[in-house]
Amino acid sequence: VDAQSDQSPCLISADWGTTSLRVYLLAADGSVLDQRSSQQGMMSLNRDDFAGVLSRHCSDWQQRVALPALLSGMVGSRQGWAETAYAGCPAGVSELADSLLPVAAPGFPSVRIVPGISTVDGDDFPDVMRGEECQIFGAVVRLKLTAATMVLPGTHSKRVTVVAGQITAFQTFMTGEIFAALKGHTILGRMMKQPGTCAGAAFSRGVTHAAQSTAPGAWLHRLFSVRTLGLMGQLPGHEAEDYLSGLMIGWELAGLRSLSPVVLIGAPQLTQRYADAAQVLGIPTVVAPDHCVCVGHTEIARRAGLI
Amino acid sequence: VDAQSDQSPCLISADWGTTSLRVYLLAADGSVLDQRSSQQGMMSLNRDDFAGVLSRHCSDWQQRVALPALLSGMVGSRQGWAETAYAGCPAGVSELADSLLPVAAPGFPSVRIVPGISTVDGDDFPDVMRGEECQIFGAVVRLKLTAATMVLPGTHSKRVTVVAGQITAFQTFMTGEIFAALKGHTILGRMMKQPGTCAGAAFSRGVTHAAQSTAPGAWLHRLFSVRTLGLMGQLPGHEAEDYLSGLMIGWELAGLRSLSPVVLIGAPQLTQRYADAAQVLGIPTVVAPDHCVCVGHTEIARRAGLI
Numbered sequence: 290v291d292a293q294s295d296q297s298p299c300l301i302s303a304d305w306g307t308t309s310l311r312v313y314l315l316a317a318d319g320s321v322l323d324q325r326s327s328q329q330g331m332m333s334l335n336r337d338d339f340a341g342v343l344s345r346h347c348s349d350w351q352q353r354v355a356l357p358a359l360l361s362g363m364v365g366s367r368q369g370w371a372e373t374a375y376a377g378c379p380a381g382v383s384e385l386a387d388s389l390l391p392v393a394a395p396g397f398p399s400v401r402i403v404p405g406i407s408t409v410d411g412d413d414f415p416d417v418m419r420g421e422e423c424q425i426f427g428a429v430v431r432l433k434l435t436a437a438t439m440v441l442p443g444t445h446s447k448r449v450t451v452v453a454g455q456i457t458a459f460q461t462f463m464t465g466e467i468f469a470a471l472k473g474h475t476i477l478g479r480m481m482k483q484p485g486t487c488a489g490a491a492f493s494r495g496v497t498h499a500a501q502s503t504a505p506g507a508w509l510h511r512l513f514s515v516r517t518l519g520l521m522g523q524l525p526g527h528e529a530e531d532y533l534s535g536l537m538i539g540w541e542l543a544g545l546r547s548l549s550p551v552v553l554i555g556a557p558q559l560t561q562r563y564a565d566a567a568q569v570l571g572i573p574t575v576v577a578p579d580h581c582v583c584v585g586h587t588e589i590a591r592r593a594g595l596i
Numbered sequence: 597v598d599a600q601s602d603q604s605p606c607l608i609s610a611d612w613g614t615t616s617l618r619v620y621l622l623a624a625d626g627s628v629l630d631q632r633s634s635q636q637g638m639m640s641l642n643r644d645d646f647a648g649v650l651s652r653h654c655s656d657w658q659q660r661v662a663l664p665a666l667l668s669g670m671v672g673s674r675q676g677w678a679e680t681a682y683a684g685c686p687a688g689v690s691e692l693a694d695s696l697l698p699v700a701a702p703g704f705p706s707v708r709i710v711p712g713i714s715t716v717d718g719d720d721f722p723d724v725m726r727g728e729e730c731q732i733f734g735a736v737v738r739l740k741l742t743a744a745t746m747v748l749p750g751t752h753s754k755r756v757t758v759v760a761g762q763i764t765a766f767q768t769f770m771t772g773e774i775f776a777a778l779k780g781h782t783i784l785g786r787m788m789k790q791p792g793t794c795a796g797a798a799f800s801r802g803v804t805h806a807a808q809s810t811a812p813g814a815w816l817h818r819l820f821s822v823r824t825l826g827l828m829g830q831l832p833g834h835e836a837e838d839y840l841s842g843l844m845i846g847w848e849l850a851g852l853r854s855l856s857p858v859v860l861i862g863a864p865q866l867t868q869r870y871a872d873a874a875q876v877l878g879i880p881t882v883v884a885p886d887h888c889v890c891v892g893h894t895e896i897a898r899r900a901g902l903i
Contacts, residue, residue, distance in 0.1 A: 503812035
């Protein structure tokens with residue numbers, strides 16, 4: 290089968306996270322033939338609900354030929370459908386394909402959950418990911434890379450090292466979740482008005498300030514500038530949110546060193562924000578194409594003999 | 597008058613913050629003859645309420661001789677009783693005494709609000725305090741210091757440089773408020789169970805980890821260890837809160853350099869926690885006695901000719 294030309298459906302792919310579910314009908318090369326999504330993420334479901342939810346999302350896709358499904362994300366966590374043991378680093382497509390966890394759903398010949406990956410960082414701290422690994426292997430294929438530094442922005446942003454097609458190391462940064470907590474639940478949020486149209490300058494200002502505030506503990510002080518600059522009339526309320534966003538992303542990226550352009554993987558609005566911050570910091574970036582998770586899933590499914 | 601021996605009431609002192617009011621009946625040396633407190637902080641009051649609230653708290657103290665009152669804290673902010681302009685750094689007792697803002701309350705011959713202090717830090721960022729300045733000048737008197745580095749832990753912790761009896765520089769650290777936001781509104785809080793009795797070790801572990809995680813942006817990654825150490829069975833739920841507390845205070849203190857023991861001013865439980873963290877980091881500290889704000893107020897009142 291020539292994967293480039295065969296556009297018949299062969300795999301159902303699900304990116305099943307904490308708060309959302311995205312399912313895709315895929316051709317053998319990972320191209321998306323159909324898709325749908327819902328808010329039926331892991332958090333809203335009991336263990337017994339997952340099989341039915343998956344079947345309902347895909348029933349019309351299964352009417353002609355029953356297709357196998359590959360799932361990744363928090364669906365494989367302790368609070369998900371079934372808990373998968375983390376694969377250790379280094380891990381590539383083969384290691385994941387060898388460790389798929391079978392579950393059963395009505396109408397599916399086969400449903401498998403991709404395990405997450407765990408590592409121990411340079412300071413001996415554990416770290417974990419669930420779901421990002423499939424996006425990463427998809428990006429490796431789509432960008433024809435074997436080695437790269439990648440950043441997957443989000444609630445828990447990941448910084449990942451890929452060598453010889455395997456994930457060899459990664460770190461989680463709580464950038465998105467802490468931004469939301471600061472905005473929603475501290476005095477800094479009370480300085481904020483609806484963002485304006487020229488917020489790019491405020492964002493860049495935040496990135497620059499973060500890069501200048503990397504002394505030990507300086508972040509605990511510099512965050513207060515969202516308030517004091519506002520008090521002193523030096524930061525309009527409609528710029529405060531973008532300024533804080535710039536500070537946070539600036540801190541995440543300030544310590545990043547990469548020999549090659551950093552690969553950004555994620556939703557377009559967020560990767561653009563990270564690309565803008567990286568540009569302020571003089572870090573070259575390349576944005577991965579959409580639907581990397583689908584390409585990652587077809588690679589793993591093929592290696593596992595599912596397609 | 598010998599201030600050491602005269603224990604007759606001469607001043608009413610109010611430490612009037614965002615969420616609480618503490619009033620004291622003071623002798624000339626700042627010793628506390630009587631005190632009371634309530635939750636009638638700035639946030640719960642309209643501008644017209646302040647005079648009545650103060651009078652009601654002190655009415656029995658005023659029956660024999662009507663005493664003047666000195667107030668400090670957020671009572672002097674834009675949302676308070678009346679807005680005082682910040683005094684600029686360097687500022688000492690004289691500068692504050694020269695800038696008191698008179699207001700009026702039933703039964704008081706004189707009520708004055710002490711202004712806050714503003715500064716510009718080494719990176720040209722504005723910073724502000726309201727209320728801490730009176731505690732600082734009280735500590736200067738009580739500890740017989742003219743120069744010191746001081747730390748006033750709290751929601752917005754202050755690190756203050758005192759030279760020749762004046763505040764010459766200070767920085768605000770959002771340690772307390774960010775700790776609360778992380779505990780209450782991120783996944784880290786969900787790892788926490790009621791703290792146990794042997795939480796001191798978890799706190800020290802957090803302080804040590806913070807001191808080892810001072811590379812640019814490393815804090816955004818290391819905070820996630822509250823979750824991953826828990827996931828991997830390396831941090832029991834009842835130690836998670838103290839571990840996070842240790843991380844946060846560790847980061848605040850990690851960049852602190854002082855030639856003399858650092859003076860800690862504040863509530864005993866909190867200053868003890870900071871003293872413990874400083875000990876882990878090898879930073880000598882001395883804890884200021886209670887009621888520094890009262891001594892600061894009598895100093896300022898005397899300089900202003902109120903007593």
